[in-house]
Structures are given as C-alpha cells and as structure tokens.
Amino acid sequence: MAADPLSSSSGWRLFALALLITALVYWPGLYGGWLFDDYPNIVDNHGVQPSEVNLPSLVRAALSSPASDFRRPLASLSFAVNYLTNGLDPFGWKLTNLVIHLLNGALLLMLSRRLLVQHGDSIARRGLHAGTVAALIAGAWLLLPINLTAVLYVVQREESLANIFVLTGLIGYVIGRQYMLGRGRPPLATGTGQPSRTRDLGGLALCATSVCVATCLGLGVKETAAMLPLYAFLIEWFVFGFGRLPLPDDTGPGKDWRLFALFFITLALPLVIGVLWLLPSVLSPMSWATRDFTLATRLLSEARIVCDYLAWTLLPSASNLSFYHDQFVISQSLFSPWSTMLSLLFLAVLVTVILWQRRKRPLLSLGLALFLAAQLLTGTIVPLELVYEHRNYFASFGLLLAVAPLLAAPLRRPRGSTTGAAPSPRHHLLYIGKLVLAGLLVYWTALTAATAVAWGEPLELARELAQRAPDSPRAQYELGRAYIIYSGYNPSSPYIQPAYAALEKAAAIPESSILPQQALIFMNSRMGLPLKDSWWVGMIEKLKSRRPGVQDESSLAALAQCQSDGRCDLPTQRMIEAFNAALSHPRPTARLLATYSNYAWNMLHDRQLALRLMNQAVETAPKESAYRITQIRMLVALGYVREAQQLYRQLEQMNIGGNLDNDLQNLRQLIDGKTAHGS
Secondary structure, X not given: OOOOOOOHHHHHHHHHHHHHXXXXXXXXXXXXXOOOOHHHHHHOOHHXXXXXXOHHHHHHHHOOOOOOOOOOHHHHHHHHHHHHHHOOOHHHHHHXXXXXXXXXXXXXXXXXXXXXXXXXXXXXXXXXXXXXXXXXXXXXXXXXXXXXXHHHOHHHHHHHHHHHHHHHHHHXXXXXXXXXXXXXXXXXXXXXXXXXXXXXXXXXXXXXXXXXHHHHHHHOOOHHHHHHHHHHHHHHHHHHOOEEOOOOOOOOOEEOHHHHHHHHHHHHHHHHHHHHHHHHXXXXXXXXXXXXXXXXXXXXXXXXXHHHHHHHHHOOOOOOOOOOOOOOOXXXXXXXXXXXXXXXXXXXXXXHHHHHOOOOOHHHHHHHHHHHHOOOOOOOOOOOOOOOHHHHOXXXXXXXXXXXXXXXXXXXXXXXXXXXXXXXXXXXXXXXXXXXXHHHHHHHHHHHHHHHHHHOOHHHHHHHHHHHOOOOHHHHHHHHHHHHHHHOOOOOOOOHHHHHHHHHHHHHOXXXXXXXXXXXXXXXXXXXXXXXXXXXXXXXXXXXXXXXXXXXXXXXXXXXXXXXOOOOOOOHHHHHHHHHHHOOOOOOXXXXXXXXXHHHHXXXXXXXXXXXXXXXXXXXOOOOHHHHHHHHHHHHHOOOHHHHHHHHHHHHOOOHHHOOHXXXXXXXXXXXXXXXXXX
C-alpha cells in the first residue's frame, strides 16, 4: 500500500498550524474579566495575593484554596505567581491558561502518536499516517468548544494544569511499556536479539514512576488527577494486553503479573480506601442538604448528563454550551423524564461496543472507555454540582481518539485501483468521512472563536450567557451584576433598569439562591434608594426553606461586610432575621457561624453572642486557622487572657512552614499587652 503523502514531519507542521490557529482564536477572550468562582478563589482570596516572596507567604498561598479540603496547593501557588507577575489584571492570568492549554495539546500529540504507532499496521492499511492522525486529534482537541472554559475561566486552570501531570504520566507509562516490549530505542540486546532484563526492569520502573509521581503531583493541583491510574490501566488493557516478551531464561511470552501488582497498588487499593472514606458522608443526609437532588436522583441525572457531554463534545451548539447549567431538570425516576431510561440504554450500548470492538478496533474501545472513565469521579456518588463543561477536558480526548481515525480518509486512491475504475462504496465512505471531519474542524473552530470573542468583554459575555440559558438563575444574576458594575451605582445610568429586570427575573426562579435579592438590596442601598420589603421577605423565606449553600453564605457575608464598612444602610432587624433563618438548619457551616459572629461583634455589639458563634465555628472547622485567630482576638478583648494563651499554643502547632508567623507575632503582642495592662 502506498504511504500517506503526509509524512511524519507533515504531522508536526499540521500541529504547528493548529497551535497558531488556537492562539489566534483564543486571543480576543484574553481581554475579558473575572467570572463566578474566580472571585472566592482568586479575587477575594488574599492568600493567593502575597506581597512578598518568602517561605511563609508561599506556604500560606499554597494552603489558601477554599474550593477543597485538599487545598490544591500547586494550583494556588500558580495563582500566587500570576499575582506577583500581573497583579489582578486578568489578561496575564488568562494568557497563562492559554499557554497551559497549548502545552497540553503538545502532550496529547505525543500520547496520540505513541498509541497510534502501537497499532501502526492497522493505521497503515487504511492509508493513514500515525503522525498525521495524531496531529488531527491534538489539533481538534485544542479547538473543541467544550474545552473553552478550561482556558478563559481562570479558576479552571486547576483542571488544565492537573492534566499536564495526567498526560505526562500516561506518556511515561506508554514509553515504559514500549521499552518492555522491545520498541522505541534499540534494545540492550542479548545474543539472541531478545530484550535484556535490564531494559525490561527499566521500562517497568518508568511505568511505575510515571503513574505514581504524576498522580501525586497532579493531586496537588486538583483531585481529578486521581484518575490517572485508571487511564493507564485502560491503556494497558486495550493496547498492550498485559503482555510481555520472553527474556532469555523464559519459556515464552505471557501475561506480565508485575503489572497486575502495579495496578493493585496504584488503582484497586486506593479505590477501596477512597470509597470507604467517602461512604459515610455520601450516605449521610446532611451531605445532600444543600442540594436539590439526592444520591439516587443524582445517579439517574448523570446518565443523561454523560450522554449530553458526548453530544456537546462532538456536535455542540451555543445553547448547549451555556456555562451555567443550574436550570438542568433533575431525573426523578427512570421515566421522569423519559430520556433517563433512553440514556441508560445508550450507555449500556456504549459499554457493549467497547467490549465487542476491543480486539478489532482497540483504539475505538480505548477512546470510548477513557471518555466514560473520566466521568466516574465527578459524575457518580460525590455530591458535587451536576453539570460543568470543564469536566470533559480529558474526556474529550477519548472521544477524538475513538472518532478521528474512523473519519480520517486516505488522501489518494488505495493501491491496486486503476484510473478508470469506478470507486468502490468503501472508497466513497472514506472520502465522506474525511469531509465530515473537515467540516467538524471548521465548525468547532468557528464556534470556539465566536464564544471567545464574547468572553473578551464582560457585559457582552453576560448577555451572551443569559441568552444561551434564559432559565438559569445564575446567568440572569450575572447579567444583572454586570449591569450594576457598568452603572457605577449611578441611579440615572441607562444600565440600572436592565439590572433590575435581570435580577428580578433571577429572584423569581424558585431554584435560585438569595444572590439576586442580595444584589438588589446591595444596589439600592449603595445608591441611597428605598429597599423593597419583598426583597427581604423573599430572601428570608429561601433561607428558611432550605439549607444555605455557598452562594447564600457569600450573599450574607457581602451584605454584612457592606454594612460594616458603612457603605450600606441596612435594617439591622432584617439582617438578624436572615442570619437566624440561615442558622435554623442543623449543623451550620463554620463559614456561616463566623460571618454572623463578626456581624454580632461589629454591628450588634453583642460580644458574648459573637464569641459563642466563633467558638462553634472553631469546633466545626478545627483546622481552619483564620477562625482560631479571630477567636483569640475576641478572648483577649473580653479579658479572657488565660483561655487565649491556651488557644495560642494550639495555634502555634498549626504554623506549617511559618505561614502563621505574622499572625502569631501580632497575637503575641496583643496577649502580652493585655497581660501587662492587667497586672
């Protein structure tokens, strides 16, 4: 069969072109602003905004993430580096994300080439070149619309940065296995031409090191890196089959049981431990109290969501990729809605195809398996929010690995065909596949480019997302918030009336948080206009009817801070009612307790109530140093010096890497000053 005229070097040139196009497509979006979770994780998180470079400030930055109990230290450190370089100008942060995305594309190219070369015979029989197909996969992945939020949504650097370690680990694993099987660089040959035991052990060591080290480093960025051992296992199963070549003293080829041991240690054992660790919280009703779904309805809903992800990756539309998905209709049973059962049947068919085709088309099976595997952490029992596009950052690679080789057609007539011969039906299908792939590439690029332009201007983005998701409370709230920012709190601004309309619409949606009411109260108070009683009533009723979520707590904190700073004139009794409504549910969070404690101390001047609430906050979150620091300050101010000294000694034990040096010094001076004054 004639070789593909696109040589290996052509594959690299094709990928270089994809890098350039990706940079040009994303460039307008770099001029946009901060959005949604960027604020609690970056803009309002002073921990990732160090004023100097030293060990205590870096440790403090590494441990400052509010998004996870695991703190995601490497991601937070990358934020701190950006702050030291660019301040809070989002352009530099988004540019860093784009560079990470391009680097991930290069890693995907390397991984795809090695996987395709492993099955080079089947690729060559179709008239394809592994380097060209790998470039198509990596280039298409760079331009997929579903991956846009992992680039332009700054906080989702956590996802893209974690995947650098995931992809590096997988590349190392594949290289190690190819060494073990006598591929790659010339083997350290013995007299029989078989791979030496040194090479075999070296390849095994590379496999083990790649999986273990890359997983540990990736976990320092985001928990999704925990899926690396599973991805490596699937590659082993579908591509290498746990096989080994015979060494000089072996009787013949067979299964390499050392690999089973490796995956028992890195995959099976952590999986069992992780599930046992998660089960108590997963089975606890309190874990689901802030959600509008249960474990059962979540699992049913995720079946539909995974099918949606597949469609959004390959055949996306602007309305589907709406960023905000809080309006998603939860599955209440197998037939409510009816698409739940249909989705479950489709997933069963997908699994059947994976098993059926694993020998004939291993890359098809591998790609589909990787797509499904990438959903297991975020789409099963963990009580996370239901839908997020960035969760497909790695999963989308699996789909392209499955689909691109099937659609890629030979660029010239197969050997044996004559000029005058009529093309065979298969020949037509191959060219149709190539046209379909080309059309998809153009469509993906155009949709990503159009969306990136919208992301480049905050108000335009808010309008675009509100239009894409008209029933989303978050989308309407963010639109109203954008109008408020553009109004400058000027009552005569033309943006004020659109802000009212968007926020009132968001507040009227039953599933919304209290963010819209909070924004309306905040806006009118800042402008010195009357506050509608219906805003307070609606907010308090929502706080009474369900356990407050993160957004509800942030809303109360924003109102309390605004009143404390003297920028808002709020009725104290209404604020007390709101806090009491939020605290009426069992086991309130430490954050909510601390917020009300600070309000009671600064605005109500009820010091005993404030101390009692802060004590509860410390009991609820004993590892959070900020609550302990405030608790000690309160005790000193109230004259409880002995208690303050005891808690100070406990706080000293939390001073990891000197991250609390400044706080401890200030507290020490405060305690000593009070002691001296008392004596």
